[in-house]
Each structure stands twice: as C-alpha cells, then as structure tokens.
Amino acid sequence: MDLTLKVWRQKNKEDKGGIETYPIKGISEHASFLEMLDVLNEQLISEGKEPVAFDHDCREGICGTCSLYINGEAHGPDRKVTTCQLHMRMFKDGETVYIEPWRSKSMPVIKDLIVDRTAFERIQQAGGFISVNTSGNTQDANALPIAKPMADKAMDAATCIGCGACVATCKNSSAMLFVAAKVSQYSYLPQGQIERKERVLNMVEQMDKEGFGNCTNTGACEVECPKGISLEFIARMNKEYLGASIVSE
Amino acid sequence: MSTLDSKIPEGPIKDKWTKHKNDINVVNPANKRLIDVIVVGTGLAGGAAAASLAEMGYAVKAFAYQDSPRRAHSIAAQGGINAAKNYQNDGDSTYRLFYDTVKGGDYRSREANVYRLAEVSGNIIDQCVAQGVPFAREYGGLLDNRSFGGVLVSRTFYAKGQTGQQLLLGAYSAMNRQIGKGKITMYNRHEMMDVVIVDGKARGIIARNMITGEIEKHSAHAVVIASGGYGNVFFLSTNAMGSNASAAWKIHKKGAFFANPCYTQIHPTCIPRSGDFQSKLTLMSESLRNDGRIWVPKNMDDVKAIRDGKKKPTDLSEEERDYYLERRYPAFGNLVPRDVASRAAKERCDAGFGVNATGEAVYLDFKSAINRYGNEKAHVLGIHNPSGAKVTELGEAVIEEKYGNLFQMYEKIVAENPYKTPMMIYPAVHYTMGGIWCDYNLMTTIPGCYAAGEANFSDHGANRLGASALMQGLADGYFVLPYTIGDYLADDIRTGTISTDSSEFNDAAKEVADRLEKLISIKGTKSVDSFHKRLGEVMWNKVGMARNAKGLTEAMDEIKQIREDFWKDVRIPGGVNELNPELEKAGRVADFLELGELFAKDALQREESCGGHFREESVEEDGLQKGEAKRNDKDFTHVAAWEYKGDPREAVMHKEELEFNDIELKQRSYK
Numbered sequence: 005m006d007l008t009l010k011v012w013r014q015k016n017k018e019d020k021g022g023i024e025t026y027p028i029k030g031i032s033e034h035a036s037f038l039e040m041l042d043v044l045n046e047q048l049i050s051e052g053k054e055p056v057a058f059d060h061d062c063r064e065g066i067c068g069t070c071s072l073y074i075n076g077e078a079h080g081p082d083r084k085v086t087t088c089q090l091h092m093r094m095f096k097d098g099e100t101v102y103i104e105p106w107r108s109k110s111m112p113v114i115k116d117l118i119v120d121r122t123a124f125e126r127i128q129q130a131g132g133f134i135s136v137n138t139s140g141n142t143q144d145a146n147a148l149p150i151a152k153p154m155a156d157k158a159m160d161a162a163t164c165i166g167c168g169a170c171v172a173t174c175k176n177s178s179a180m181l182f183v184a185a186k187v188s189q190y191s192y193l194p195q196g197q198i199e200r201k202e203r204v205l206n207m208v209e210q211m212d213k214e215g216f217g218n219c220t221n222t223g224a225c226e227v228e229c230p231k232g233i234s235l236e237f238i239a240r241m242n243k244e245y246l247g248a249s250i251v252s253e
Numbered sequence: 254m255s256t257l258d259s260k261i262p263e264g265p266i267k268d269k270w271t272k273h274k275n276d277i278n279v280v281n282p283a284n285k286r287l288i289d290v291i292v293v294g295t296g297l298a299g300g301a302a303a304a305s306l307a308e309m310g311y312a313v314k315a316f317a318y319q320d321s322p323r324r325a326h327s328i329a330a331q332g333g334i335n336a337a338k339n340y341q342n343d344g345d346s347t348y349r350l351f352y353d354t355v356k357g358g359d360y361r362s363r364e365a366n367v368y369r370l371a372e373v374s375g376n377i378i379d380q381c382v383a384q385g386v387p388f389a390r391e392y393g394g395l396l397d398n399r400s401f402g403g404v405l406v407s408r409t410f411y412a413k414g415q416t417g418q419q420l421l422l423g424a425y426s427a428m429n430r431q432i433g434k435g436k437i438t439m440y441n442r443h444e445m446m447d448v449v450i451v452d453g454k455a456r457g458i459i460a461r462n463m464i465t466g467e468i469e470k471h472s473a474h475a476v477v478i479a480s481g482g483y484g485n486v487f488f489l490s491t492n493a494m495g496s497n498a499s500a501a502w503k504i505h506k507k508g509a510f511f512a513n514p515c516y517t518q519i520h521p522t523c524i525p526r527s528g529d530f531q532s533k534l535t536l537m538s539e540s541l542r543n544d545g546r547i548w549v550p551k552n553m554d555d556v557k558a559i560r561d562g563k564k565k566p567t568d569l570s571e572e573e574r575d576y577y578l579e580r581r582y583p584a585f586g587n588l589v590p591r592d593v594a595s596r597a598a599k600e601r602c603d604a605g606f607g608v609n610a611t612g613e614a615v616y617l618d619f620k621s622a623i624n625r626y627g628n629e630k631a632h633v634l635g636i637h638n639p640s641g642a643k644v645t646e647l648g649e650a651v652i653e654e655k656y657g658n659l660f661q662m663y664e665k666i667v668a669e670n671p672y673k674t675p676m677m678i679y680p681a682v683h684y685t686m687g688g689i690w691c692d693y694n695l696m697t698t699i700p701g702c703y704a705a706g707e708a709n710f711s712d713h714g715a716n717r718l719g720a721s722a723l724m725q726g727l728a729d730g731y732f733v734l735p736y737t738i739g740d741y742l743a744d745d746i747r748t749g750t751i752s753t754d755s756s757e758f759n760d761a762a763k764e765v766a767d768r769l770e771k772l773i774s775i776k777g778t779k780s781v782d783s784f785h786k787r788l789g790e791v792m793w794n795k796v797g798m799a800r801n802a803k804g805l806t807e808a809m810d811e812i813k814q815i816r817e818d819f820w821k822d823v824r825i826p827g828g829v830n831e832l833n834p835e836l837e838k839a840g841r842v843a844d845f846l847e848l849g850e851l852f853a854k855d856a857l858q859r860e861e862s863c864g865g866h867f868r869e870e871s872v873e874e875d876g877l878q879k880g881e882a883k884r885n886d887k888d889f890t891h892v893a894a895w896e897y898k899g900d901p902r903e904a905v906m907h908k909e910e911l912e913f914n915d916i917e918l919k920q921r922s923y924k
Contacts (some may be wrong), residue, residue: 016831034527034668042532042782049780049835054826057834059320061493063533065662066418067324082665089665114464115832124322128434133426137304138731140373145382146340149394154873159387159412162419164324194386221713 005030011056021113021252024101032091033251036071036078037080040092041103057116063088065230068165070116071172073104077177078169078228086167101142106172106231110179110215123214124182126168130210131203132186145195161189163231170233176217181225183211184241185233191244192210201248208245209239257510257894257909258450259690261365266915267347274736278743282294285310287743287749291458293445293500294321297417297723298706299479301730307431308724309735311742313426314471316440316460318495318837323425326493327479327726330417331398331538333409334376334723341398344864345406347371352916353404354721357590358686358714359864359884361516362913363892365693366711373732374724380731383442384423388412392911393860401719403588409720414538414658420723424730443469444837445500448476448507448702450813451757455504455702459758459765460770463837466830468752468766472751472757474742475701477734478504479726482685482707484517486845486852486881487797489790491536492524497841499710501689509697510894510907512685512710514848515681515856518717518865519592519798523681525614534681535666537617537659539719542587542594544622544652549606551613556606566608566616566675567769577601585923592716592865593923595680599798602679609677617847618675623648651914680798684722686713686865687855690894690909694737695729698894705729710892713732713863769829772839777822781838784819786833788812788849796853805857809850809902816846850901855893858906861885877924886918 006029014021030033031040038060045055061069070087073158074080080090097099109113111119136142164185169180187204190196196203226235260275272496280288292303295317319325337350351370353363355650378396382388388410391398398407412419431437440453442463447456449472457472462596466919470604483498484490503512522537550556551573558564578597589597598615601607606615627648639647649672653660660671667677691697691711697704706726713721752758791811795804819842827833862882871883892909 036529038368046306129429133430134385135309142379142383145378152390155390
C-alpha cells in the first residue's frame with residue numbers, strides 16, 4: 005500500500021519542531037507499524053536525509069519502550085496493542101497517517117518522536133517497592149499462602165509496562181493509572197501491608213511534584229492502555245490515599 | 254596453550270559452595286562504602302546484582318542503554334523459572350535439577366557451577382515472593398507449578414505468560430529502593446563503549462551519553478558485565494532490537510576470553526518471516542508443543558497447491574500429511590528438545606516441503622487436540638453422540654483457556670485464526686549459551702571484571718533447558734556475585750577512589766571518540782541495516798542450524814568481506830554529539846561483524862555435534878540413531894575459550910577440560 009506520512013520532526017529539546025510530509029510506497033499489509041518506519045528510514049538515509057528517531061526495543065509488546073501517537077491515538081487505532089504490535093493491515097491504501105510523540109509537560113520531547121519518561125522512574129523510586137534485602141534466609145515462599153483471587157488481582161495490576169500511553173491520552177496528562185497499578189499491586193499482597201501507607205503517600209507526592217495532572221474519571225487511559233489496566237485501580241489508589249491521609253499510626 | 258584455572262573449590266560437590274562462602278574474604282560494612290562497583294546492563298542478572306551490592310553497602314553505578322532498567326530484554330521471557338522446591342512432591346531435588354541441566358546441556362557445562370545454580374534456585378523463589386512478585390497460585394493459596402521440556406518433574410514457577418516481566422520488575426523495584434537512597438547511581442540511555450584497565454585490573458568504563466553524545470569516564474574498583482547475549486549477530490532473532498554484544502566484545506578485546514561462541518539456541522516455534530521488511534521474530538511458547546502436532550504435506554503437489562493458494566491445509570487428509578516428528582521420534586514425538594525439533598523442521602523445508610511463500614514454515618496443528626478435548630468435555634457434560642460442531646466448540650474453549658493469549662498474539666501478527674487453520678511456525682535464534690569465559694567466582698580473565706547472566710558462558714553447556722535462563726540470571730545477580738566479588742574487593746579497602754584523570758582513562762576515552770568519528774566520517778552509500786542483514790544471511794545459512802566445514806570456512810571469509818565493505822561504505826547520517834540511533838547501531842554492528850567471524854571459527858574447530866551445535870560431518874551412521882547428532886566426548890569435552898589477537902580469525906584457543914565426577918556421560922536418545 006502507498007501512504008502519506010505526516011511525521012513530527014524536532015531536532016532536540018530546545019527546537020520548536022514541526023510536521024514533515026513523507027510519501028511512502030509499496031508497504032506490505034503484513035509489516036508492523038515500526039517496520040513501516042524502518043522502511044521510511046532506509047528511504048531517508050538513501051536520500052541523504054536524517055532518519056526519524058523513535059523509541060522501540062523488544063517489538064513484541066512487553067518492554068514498554070515504543071510510544072507513538074498515531075492519528076491522534078496512543079499506540080494507534082488497534083486496541084490492547086503497543087505500537088510495535090500494530091500492523092499495517094489496520095490502514096488503507098492511500099491513507100494519510102499522522103505520527104506524533106507523547107504530549108505531556110512532564111514528558112518532554114528529546115528528539116523527533118522520543119520523549120523523556122524519567123518522571124516515571126522517580127515516582128517508582130519514591131515508593132514502588134517492598135523493603136526487603138536480598139537474603140538466602142527469607143522465609144520459604146509457601147510459608148505465606150495468598151488467596152488466588154488476591155494474587156490474580158495483584159498480577160492484573162502488575163502487568164503495566166510503563167509506556168506512558170495513559171498520560172499521553174489523558175486530557176489532564178494524569179499519571180494516575182500508572183501509579184495506581186503499582187500501589188494496587190502491593191496493596192493486594194500481604195508483603196505490601198507494612199509500608200502500605202507511606203508508599204501511597206510518597207508516590208502520589210512525587211507524582212504531583214512531577215507536574216502530572218489530576219484524574220477526572222473520563223476513562224480514556226483504560227481504553228488506550230495496551231495492557232488493559234483497569235480504572236478500578238485508580239479507585240483503589242484513591243481509597244488507599246484517603247485512608248493513609250486521615251489515619252495516623 | 255595455557256590452562257585456564259576455573260577455581261572450582263575442593264571437596265564433594267554438595268559442599269563446595271558452602272565451603273567456598275566460608276573460606277572467601279569479606280569486606281567490613283564500613284569499608285564497603287568506600288568501594289565503587291560498575292554494573293553494565295540491568296536485566297535479571299545486572300539488576301539483581303546492582304540491587305544486592307547496593308544493599309550490602311557498595312557504591313554502585315548501573316548503566317542501561319534503555320530509558321529505564323525495567324526495559325531490559327529479560328522482560329520478554331514468557332514461560333517460567335525453574336527451582337528445586339519439590340512443592341509438587343514429585344521427587345524433585347537439588348541433585349535432580351543439577352542432573353537435568355547438565356544432561357540438557359549435552360554434557361558441555363561446568364558441573365560445580367550447575368550444582369550451585371540448582372542449590373540456590375529455591376532461594377530465588379523465596380526472595381521474589383518476599384519482594385511481591387505475583388507468581389501464579391493454586392486455590393489453596395500456595396504456589397503453582399507447570400512442566401517444561403526435557404524433564405520429568407513439575408518445577409517451573411510462573412506468572413501467566415509474563416514471568417520474565419514480573420521477575421525483572423521485582424529486581425527493578427529493589428533497584429529503585431537503592432536509587433532512591435542514593436546507593437545506586439543510575440545511568441539510563443548510556444552505552445558502555447569500553448573497559449578501562451589500570452595496572453592489569455578493570456578499573457572503570459568509558460560510556461556514551463546517548464542523548465548528548467558526551468563521552469564519559471567512570472571509575473570503579475570492579476566492573477560487572479551483565480549485558481545479555483549476542484543472538485542479534487543473526488540480524489533476525491527473538492532478541493530486542495537493541496540487544497547487542499558490544500560490552501562483552503569490548504572486554505574480549507581487552508583480555509577477557511570468549512567461550513564457546515558457537516553454542517546458540519534456535520527455538521523451534523517462532524512465527525515465520527513474512528518479507529524483507531522483517532525486523533525481528535516472535536517466539537510462541539514451547540508449551541504449545543504439548544497439544545500441537547507438527548506436520549508438512551507428504552506430496553510435493555500439495556505443497557505447491559498450498560503455496561499457490563489452490564488448497565488449504567485443512568483440505569489435506571490424514572494420509573496426505575507427514576507428521577515428521579512423530580515419524581522420526583516415536584518415543585518423544587512432538588516433545589523432542591528444542592535443538593532436535595528445529596533441525597527436523599529445517600530438514601523438511603530444505604527438502605522443499607515448506608508451506609509458505611518463502612518455503613520456510615511448517616504447520617503446528619491443534620485440530621487433534623481440539624477434538625480430543627471436545628470429546629472429553631462432552632463426556633463430562635453428559636452429552637452423548639455430540640455433533641462434530643459441538644465437539645469443536647467445546648474443544649476450542651479448552652484450548653483457549655490454556656493458550657488463549659498466545660493464539661491472540663498469533664492472530665494479531667499473522668491475521669489468521671489458529672483455531673480454524675493450523676499455525677505456521679519456523680525456528681528462530683533465541684538464546685546464546687556461549688559468552689564471556691568466567692571462573693567459579695564469575696570473574697573473567699581480566700582481574701576485577703565479572704560476567705553474569707546470558708553474557709557469560711557458565712551454566713547451560715551446549716543447550717539450555719526451558720525456564721533456566723531466568724533462574725541463572727537471578728542466581729548470578731542475587732546469590733553468587735554479591736559473595737564472590739567481596740573476595741576480590743577485600744584487597745581494595747585502602748585503594749580509595751580511582752581517579753579518572755589518568756592516561757589510561759584519557760587514552761581509552763580518546764580511542765572511543767576516534768572510533769565514532771571514524772564511523773561517521775565514512776559517509777558511504779549503504780545503511781547500517783543493509784550490512785547487518787548481509788551478516789545475518791551468512792550466519793543463518795552457513796553458521797545456523799546445521800554447519801559443515803566448507804560452509805564455515807566460506808562464512809569466515811564472507812564475514813570478513815562484509816566487515817571490510819562496512820568500514821568503507823557505511824552511511825551514518827547526523828552527528829556524533831547528539832542523539833543518533835544510526836550511530837549507536839553502527840557501533841554494535843561493527844562488533845557483530847567481528848564476533849560473527851569468531852563464532853564461525855569456533856564452530857569450525859568443534860568437529861562434533863552437541864546440543865545446539867550440529868556439524869553435518871558428525872552424525873550417527875548406523876543403528877537406531879542413524880542420522881542423529883553424534884557427540885565426541887574423547888576430543889571435545891572441553892570449553893573453547895578464545896583469546897583476542899587483533900583479528901577474529903587469529904584468535905587463540907585455550908581449553909578448559911570439563912570433568913564429570915558426579916554424572917555419567919550418556920548419549921541423548923529420543924527415538
């Protein structure tokens with residue numbers, strides 16, 4: 005198929021950036037979206053131009069590196085896939101496709117389609133862990149039975165890949181779904197109870213510090229999340245936060 | 254030829270590790286603060302090591318080329334992690350896990366290391382549960398297990414089809430705790446460009462900030478390389494796009510021996526390539542072979558009709574199908590080990606029976622399983638004489654419960670419904686058992702430089718069993734390295750901070766900057782990927798699933814030629830002092846172009862077939878095993894560790910003889 009690509013180009017953080025138009029021909033419907041961009045880059049290199057910089061790594065939907073806004077949707081028109089799992093058969097011959105980076109004040113563009121997601125790192129460092137040192141003497145794993153429904157819930161929350169689609173999609177640039185996933189995972193598990201309160205307080209504080217917006221329950225994040233992380237977890241985090249805020253030890 | 258000292262402790266195998274831990278030096282907690290350790294790579298091995306070393310008190314600097322440690326390719330592991338817990342009461346034990354791993358590795362791994370791996374495997378599960386890793390559980394609340402290939406017990410722990418992700422996020426959370434405390438300094442989007450050696454010891458690295466292009470000097474008292482495997486030397490593999498061998502190759506060029514580069518695992522069940530644009534291959538879990546039957550058409554006319562779209566696979570009767578694994582290996586059938594299944598698929602496709610346009614695909618068919626499960630389910634539901642449609646409906650529901658996510662993944666990529674038509678699969682490069690040589694302490698032949706996880710060669714011999722990679726990465730990172738590195742660092746408590754303002758650091762930094770400048774100044778006509786693809790083609794055709802002396806000799810020359818062309822004609826747009834993905838790729842491909850030649854040389858030297866390494870000249874000539882891989886224990890029960898001599902083909906081999914005192918060497922038979 006032949007396409008017209010409208011791609012955001014931005015030399016660096018300081019550059020203003022803008023849309024460039026690239027026609028591309030003969031794309032197989034079996035190619036993935038990123039393979040289509042590979043073809044574009046080969047074309048640009050052969051023309052002596054600079055290829056488009058975009059983030060990508062595992063190309064099987066699990067590392068969370070790829071991050072494109074395609075025709076106004078995070079990870080493009082398909083559901084429950086990352087950009088690397090999106091295939092060209094979702095597009096029509098002759099179509100014009102807009103490709104932009106995540107847009108959020110807290111995730112500035114580094115170059116072209118690559119954004120800086122280190123704010124997510126700092127939120128995790130504020131409390132996304134259970135304080136247990138490595139030791140060959142922790143208790144036997146089966147000494148702590150965990151009810152299957154709770155373990156399954158924790159797993160559902162833990163599948164977040166940290167790609168940032170929730171932030172990119174949210175009209176408020178809220179990171180609530182991302183933070184709620186980690187807070188919820190540990191809140192379901194007995195191992196997470198001891199630091200339960202300070203974890204949610206610290207992570208939310210850091211989230212606010214990074215400049216992410218608030219949640220107004222539109223639910224767009226859940227729709228665009230490639231892993232289908234549920235909005236329920238945001239409700240759970242709100243409950244955790246409220247509980248931690250009003251009850252002191 | 255020198256002999257390599259593997260530093261295996263004395264004593265009975267079951268006491269070696271305990272005794273060794275008691276004998277080695279430890280660094281007092283106050284002194285640990287004065288000691289810096291660099292960890293390159295933040296997957297399971299690197300992430301676990303960085304977190305554990307920081308918890309112990311060392312000042313850790315960790316480096317990742319990704320924008321977060323959580324994105325290392327360990328994240329993509331699907332199936333599970335082995336541990337000898339014996340929770341299923343099926344007779345599992347440290348010895349049995351040790352035995353299975355050595356046998357699975359075709360008797361080419363180091364006994365003492367493998368025993369230690371089995372010994373600490375249980376601790377890994379305890380540790381991960383304490384961290385909040387949500388492993389699958391039974392209704393009673395206890396941990397669930399599943400079975401994997403090549404073993405007779407159920408010892409694999411898992412978290413849905415995302416075990417690697419959950420284990421990595423566990424290590425990542427432990428790292429985050431230490432980063433928050435300032436005990437780990439994390440360098441994301443940084444690439445290790447070289448190791449710096451001062452007075453014969455590894456004392457730091459040169460790294461490139463991938464955003465600004467700045468060349469940075471980082472010193473430490475010890476350097477840990479945990480940068481993963483080199484499967485991308487084949488261009489197409491199941492590895493991540495950024496997975497590379499550069500850190501390992503740089504230390505090799507500075508004195509670390511590279512062991513058994515030819516041992517590569519080619520996984521039988523991956524989605525076949527669909528065109529020249531293909532950038533990577535996707536694995537479909539080994540578990541599918543429990544219920545799927547592998548076949549190609551018996552008659553060439555049917556192959557042609559299928560390729561031309563005149564017939565569908567479902568049009569062929571049972572008599573017109575060749576279930577070649579069941580035909581060749583009646584005892585194990587579709588569940589032969591990975592290396593055997595891969596070679597059998599290649600054999601059929603080479604003979605012209607491949608079922609897709611490229612001729613490189615076989616069918617993995619679930620129809621029998623759907624019928625079997627459907628009939629069982631109908632019986633349970635009390636439905637007598639169910640219609641064919643009812644059986645299919647019930648059977649498909651059972652299959653969906655077991656493999657739903659994999660079937661969905663297949664459908665997204667291929668746009669065919671695998672419930673209705675057989676999947677097409679073909680083998681793909683997946684894991685590299687070879688790697689940097691290290692002793693029992695995981696130290697390389699450069700003092701103070703360690704190798705952990707897939708980057709080292711130590712535990713899997715010539716073939717890795719399923720669910721053992723995660724076990725080894727975490728064992729090295731959590732439970733081995735943190736002890737053994739202290740023994741070395743105990744001598745460094747009075748050394749003080751290593752200055753980076755020395756001729757060694759300055760020279761190394763200049764060398765790195767010069768090389769980048771050289772690459773970008775070539776201004777040739779062809780892209781980096783075009784050379785990488787050429788290399789991949791040679792590797793796959795001549796150094797792939799089946800190898801012979803003629804092909805390997807040709808491959809060495811062809812790779813050398815591609816390398817020379819690369820350095821004359823590569824085109825890298827953009828500059829050195831900015832974010833430049835083409836420049837990053839160029840540096841990695843330049844290293845693959847050297848490693849590939851050593852890989853072929855190693856394969857040429859090993860004139861036997863063992864595990865993932867199959868030499869066409871070394872097959873059983875008669876009897877029941879006719880045509881199967883033939884090991885040569887008399888001449889090749891050793892590790893081939895290569896010393897760099899300025900050109901990959903000039904590398905000098907050093908042997909580490911492997912001794913088997915606790916396991917008897919036997920031929921693997923699956924007939």
